[in-house]
Amino acid sequence: MMHTPVHLDTSFLIRALRAGTRQDKTLRALLEAGRELSMSSIAWAEFLCGPLDDRQLTMARHVTSELIPFTDKDAALTAELFNESGRRRSSLTDCMIAATALRCNARLATANQADFQRLRVALVE
Numbered sequence: 001m002m003h004t005p006v007h008l009d010t011s012f013l014i015r016a017l018r019a020g021t022r023q024d025k026t027l028r029a030l031l032e033a034g035r036e037l038s039m040s041s042i043a044w045a046e047f048l049c050g051p052l053d054d055r056q057l058t059m060a061r062h063v064t065s066e067l068i069p070f071t072d073k074d075a076a077l078t079a080e081l082f083n084e085s086g087r088r089r090s091s092l093t094d095c096m097i098a099a100t101a102l103r104c105n106a107r108l109a110t111a112n113q114a115d116f117q118r119l120r121v122a123l124v125e
């Protein structure tokens with residue numbers, strides 16, 4: 001059975017690494033269902049900015065099967081999303097993460113669903 005790919009957003013991964021959070025429970029359910037979890041290189045860079053410790057980094061690498069590179073097609077789609085969503089400077093990174101998920105036909109797991117709802121990307125509930 002083919003599953004829709006799932007990309008992790010930085011906010012989701014940070015919260016998922018804390019036991020007992022809603023994101024931790026969602027992450028465990030996705031892993032138990034055999035879902036492959038990926039992350040855009042943009043979200044990964046944001047995650048690496050921390051703060052995080054060695055244990056969190058090891059766990060994040062363990063659950064993330066692939067880092068998806070940001071391409072020129074992603075850049076063009078990012079510009080579209082940025083312009084469509086009101087050109088808010090603070091939303092550029094979210095537009096980049098959404099563009100990568102859209103290119104890969106992936107759902108996005110995020111703790112900040114309101115930030116992504118206007119960006120055409122399907123979200124993990």
